[in-house]
Amino acid sequence: MQLHLxxxxxxxxxxxxxxxxxxxxxxxxxxxxxxxxxxxLMARVTYSRPQKNGRKVFGELVEYGSIWRLGANEATEIELYRDAKIGSARVKKGRYTLYAIPTTDKWTIILNKDTDVWGAFLYDPKKDVVRMEVPVQHNTDALECFSMYFDKTNGNVSLFIGWDTEMVRVPISFF
Incomplete structure (x- = not known):
């Protein structure tokens, strides 16, 4: 039998x-x-990568002072394969949703227990595991695609998050 689709x-x-x-x-x-x-393997971030496409990102597409899913589509998730310290908070290994509340000079980074969610529409602050503020680095070169990467420098691990001309660094240490 031949199937026609x-x-x-x-x-x-x-x-x-x-x-x-x-x-x-x-x-x-x-x-x-x-x-x-x-x-x-100690950590993995799963995220969607929207593009700037000539738009003003921060302050317009991504509103300052509002919860943001860190990317597009489903909310960004981080999976920790070991217990970790993120900022000053101890976090058990597991899977978490990552959000941010950006402002012009700092972002509040949030790890939340609610996973498999679309956007930030159902964000519940009662399920936050970590809230920490990180300073914004402003760059002269614009990053076209929203991007995230891990880097290890001087024995310390950081998750770098950047788009357009803004970038933040989230410190992580593993136990």
Whole structure:
């Protein structure tokens, strides 16, 4: 029996804000497959990457003082494979939603227990695990796509979050 489908009507179009992952250690899946991983997987961020597309991002597209899902589509999630300290808060290993409340000079970074949510429409502050403020770094070069990456410098791990001309650094240490 031959199956005839109209592929255009069954498959969704390519998303304008593609899904991406960031790992710590950086490039962990590739290192693991190459048998070059020196550390176990400690964290993974799953997020969508909207693009600037000539828009003013902060203060317009992303409103200052309002809860933001850190990207587009589903709320960004971080999975910790070990207990960690984020800012000054101890956090048990597990999966959390990451939000931010940006202002011009600082962002409030939030880890929340409610996962698998779309946007920040159902955000419940009673489920917050961490709230911390981090200073904004303003750059002269604009970053077209919303981006997140882990970096280890001087023995400390940081999650860098940036878009347009703004970037923040979230300190993380693992136990």
């Amino acid at each position: 109209n592929a255009q009507s069954k498959f969704p179009p390519v998303d304008k804000s593609p899904l991406d992952f960031s790992y710590y250690p950086v490039n962990y899946p590739i290192l693991r497959i190459q048998e070059k991983a020196k550390e176990p």
